[in-house]
Amino acid sequence: MVPVSWYIGLGAILFMIGVSGVVLRKNIIIMLMGIELMLNSVNINLVAFSYYLNDIRGQIFAVFTITIAAAEVAVALGILISLVRNRGVFDVDKIDTMKG
Amino acid sequence: MEKFFFLIFAVVAVISALAVISFRNPVHSALALIACLLQVAGIFILLRSPFLAVVQVFIYLGAVMVLFLFVVMILDIKKAQMEAFAPANKWLMCVITSLIAVEFLVVIMGGSLSGFPLRGGGKETTIQAIGHALFTEYLLPFELVSILLLVAMVGAIVMAKKRWD
Numbered sequence: 715m716v717p718v719s720w721y722i723g724l725g726a727i728l729f730m731i732g733v734s735g736v737v738l739r740k741n742i743i744i745m746l747m748g749i750e751l752m753l754n755s756v757n758i759n760l761v762a763f764s765y766y767l768n769d770i771r772g773q774i775f776a777v778f779t780i781t782i783a784a785a786e787v788a789v790a791l792g793i794l795i796s797l798v799r800n801r802g803v804f805d806v807d808k809i810d811t812m813k814g
Numbered sequence: 815m816e817k818f819f820f821l822i823f824a825v826v827a828v829i830s831a832l833a834v835i836s837f838r839n840p841v842h843s844a845l846a847l848i849a850c851l852l853q854v855a856g857i858f859i860l861l862r863s864p865f866l867a868v869v870q871v872f873i874y875l876g877a878v879m880v881l882f883l884f885v886v887m888i889l890d891i892k893k894a895q896m897e898a899f900a901p902a903n904k905w906l907m908c909v910i911t912s913l914i915a916v917e918f919l920v921v922i923m924g925g926s927l928s929g930f931p932l933r934g935g936g937k938e939t940t941i942q943a944i945g946h947a948l949f950t951e952y953l954l955p956f957e958l959v960s961i962l963l964l965v966a967m968v969g970a971i972v973m974a975k976k977r978w979d
Contacts, residue, residue, distance in 0.1 A: 716820045716860070718930040722922050724824045724857070728831055728850075730915035735835035737907050743840045743886060747847050750878065751831055754854050757866075765861040767933050770947050776866055777948070780873050781959050785966035787878050791885045792970035798889050799976075 721762035728755035740805045742797075746790050753783045820860055827853035840886045848879050862938040 728751055735748025757776045764772025803809060830853065833846035851874045858867040948956050 715932070716816055717928060719922050719925075719927040720820060720824070721857070721861070722927060723919050724827065726918035726922060727828055727915055730911055730918065731828070731831040731835060733914075734908065734911040737911065738904050739835060741840060743882070744835060744843055747834050747843055747882070750847065750874075751834065751850070754851065754874075757870075758854060758857060761858055761861050761863050761866055764939075765863065766930060768937065770939060770943055773863055773866055773939060773944060774947055774952055776863075777869060777944070778955060778959055780866075780869055781963065784873055784878055785963055787881060788970040789966050789973070791881055792973035795885060795889070795974045804889075 718766045725755040725758040823853045823856045844882045865941045
């Protein structure tokens with residue numbers, strides 16, 4: 715029997731790896747992958763508690779999270795394509811058109 | 815036995831997640847992310863949630879990662895490859911995020927969660943139960959999510975379009 719804290723710990727580690735991917739990298743594609751990692755770690759937590767409490771709602775929320783992640787990736791990659799087509803940059807530090 | 819499989823999945827997931835954020839080439843990162851998401855699907859199976867494992871494989875590995883690879887493929891990644899992983903001024907951020915991760919682990923492992931009981935759980939969730947909950951109790955969120963998917967699809971098509979007519 716695996717304790718639930720192991721699952722939550724794994725989720726926390728994956729979340730922090732995703733955060734460091736967003737913070738450390740300048741490549742916008744890798745940043746999007748970091749966001750995917752963070753959403754996945756949240757899913758691990760939801761499903762772990764759903765299993766340990768014998769409550770199906772955690773899995774329903776995980777399904778919704780996966781849906782939101784798919785929609786987010788589609789929109790983000792659309793923005794990325796038009797950005798690269800118009801500006802030709804991947805570096806987020808150079809994207810400062812809307813900076814005040 | 816369950817601990818053994820959990821440790822395999824967890825270690826491979828963490829290693830491939832570290833590979834995602836440290837590879838220079840976005841294609842290699844995407845492949846490492848596929849490996850990581852597969853381990854998470856295995857963890858869902860360990861948690862007796864076969865439906866979510868299948869959804870994870872279908873949507874994340876089948877749809878999202880293929881979309882990533884397509885976008886990396888149609889864009890010019892030569893310029894993106896030039897970027898180094900962590901220049902000298904970023905070591906501070908590395909240290910800060912690792913410290914936060916260690917803090918998370920200390921709180922989770924040392925807190926009351928370590929004695930969290932299995933409350934009548936341990937049973938495998940059937941797809942029938944998930945479908946029943948989705949179409950009765952969660953019907954409104956389900957429909958809203960479908961509208962959100964439609965909006966996201968329209969938005970993605972509009973933004974990726976070549977030129978306005």
